[in-house]
Amino acid sequence: MTKITMTVNGKTVSGDVEGRTLLVDFLRNDLRLTGTHVGCDTSQCGACTVHVDGVAVKSCTMFAAEADGADVATIEGQAAPDGTLNAIQAAFQEHHGLQCGFCTPGMVMAAADLLKNNPKPTEAEVRHHLEGNICRCTGYHNIVKAILAASGQDVSQLAAE
Amino acid sequence: MYNFDFEKPTTIADAVAALASDEAQALGGGQTLIPTMKQRLASPAKLVSLTGIAEMKGVCQNDDGSLTIGGATTHATVAAQAGAYPALAALAAGIGDPAVRNRGTIGGSVANNDPAACYPSAVLASGATVITNTREISADDFFQGMFTTALEEGEIITGLRFPVPQAANYQKFEQPASRFAMVGVFVAKFADGVRVAVTGASEDGVFRWSEAETALADNFSPDALNGLAVSSVGMISDLHGSAEYRAHLIGVMTKRAVAACS
Known part of the structure; x- marks a missing residue:
């Protein structure tokens, strides 16, 4: 297991992941941010799209360990804290x-x-x-x-x- | 997918050391390797990420006008920063989709030598040089057949050097589902000749169409290709298109590329 730390929607988070843990699985299973969806799991459909260091990536086709130290944005961080939609x-x-x-x-x-x-x-x-x-x-x-x-x-x- | 050890070095030297162990595999942007591992078609014991190596990233123009692009440079960065070689930047902007272009790297694509990938055609048509941690390899010597290259075990593409042609263009006939090239043709016109490289079509991977090069060297116009035909022997045949169809497309796409150059 590898310990990783990243910023997700402005908040610093850490976790222990295997090499094979995908970023989308870390977001959904460890952080319980289930707004990011797994559609095809083959990088075709884009349901898992998040931003890593300011650019869109398919989080089903990136290892969580690759996002160590990164700034990640997901759908959960798009609305204002009071729920106002962007x-x-x-x-x-x-x-x-x-x-x-x-x-x-x-x-x-x-x-x-x-x-x-x-x-x-x-x-x-x-x-x-x-x-x-x-x-x-x-x-x-x-x-x-x-x-x-x-x-x-x-x-x-x-x-x- | 099977589990593996993960390392993310920050220098080429550390990456080379990490790749020295058995069953270690370099990881570029992972846009091909990760799907391959999910299907258990690859199961390396260790992955060595090349994405944390700053010295392998970026596009720079050399004094002689050529462009050197780091092996870990993403397609999106090439599309945005290789403006000195517009045909190359346009090719990079047409690979996959925006999210794939933000992760996939030029070195990863060239090292994989997928027979339907775009980049190998640009490397071969440009007569580019593949720079590794140990040596420099000319494009003509680098590509050795489908998914096969001159790279040794553990050897890393640290960069590529592209001479910039007088005129160049890439035309891709996309396989509509995958967006890979069913046939892609890159034409590059230099002061001393024309190079034409074809991807997507051949069971041997990217190749040069020498008859077209000769004809275009004398007369750089689409008409120069009239009467020339590529044999369908050795062309890929699948549910998306027969060997004969692909062979025909090579002529069509080459004419379009030449027309777009002039």
């Missing part, structure tokens, strides 16, 4: 950007990664950025719409789906 989360709610909700944590984290680097993306750029995030309800139109709305752009002309 702009992306609020836009997903407003524009019905989720159906079953399973992919949503990964979608929100992927969207945050995009908007940090590209605050006013085009629709095409949003779709391109979501290449690694799969919504099995196929609710992509409203996900894209929600992300465009979260960026402060007018989405009233986008087709309702």
Whole structure:
């Protein structure tokens, strides 16, 4: 076992992990942060997307020990401490950007990664950025719409789906 | 997956020492190795992470104009920082998806030599040099067949040096589910000739299409490729495309790459 320490959503956390412990398993099983989902477990679907040192990664395809000393952000840290949703989360709610909700944590984290680097993306750029995030309800139109709305752009002309 | 010991050295020397033990395996960004281990197709006794070695990260331009890229540099960093070689930066920006590009590394991709990976075509078409902890290997000598390279046990790709061509372009026909190259063609035009490297198509991994290189050296235009055809013998045939289809695509993608250069 290896002792690791990292910052998760601003809080310092430690734990003992095996070499093979995946970051997503450390988050879910050790820290009980079950908002990060395991969809495919093969780095295809993006439900497990979190931020490590400010960039989006698939936490099912990164060992926990690789995040030793890192700054990790998960879906649990996106809303304000009083529960107020951030702009992306609020836009997903407003524009019905989720159906079953399973992919949503990964979608929100992927969207945050995009908007940090590209605050006013085009629709095409949003779709391109979501290449690694799969919504099995196929609710992509409203996900894209929600992300465009979260960026402060007018989405009233986008087709309702 | 089976358990293993994990080490994360911070210098190349320490990584080389850690890799000296039996059944030790270097870990780049893990975007191929971790899925492979989950399937129990690989079960190293020890993983030596190369992601904590600062001297293996980054892109820098040398005095002669060539680019040296550290082996542990992520695809996202190459996409953002290799602007002096636009075709290479564009190739890096098209690998996998954004999260994969934030973890996967150029050294890991080149060392793995997946027959459908993008980077080997850029390395071979550019006539790049693979720099390891012990020596420098020319691209023509490095790739030795599907998943096979000139690397010795425990040898680490610490960096790659790319001459920057006068013009270059990479065209990838994606396998629509995996986004790997069903056929990818990298064309690089230098003062003394043209190099064309093909990935995704051959059972021997990345290869140079020498007939196209000769034709393009005389006349660097898509028309120069009229009448040239790649034999389907030795091409990959699977449910995504037959050997004949892949062979045909090589011609199509090479023409597109040349057209995009000029």
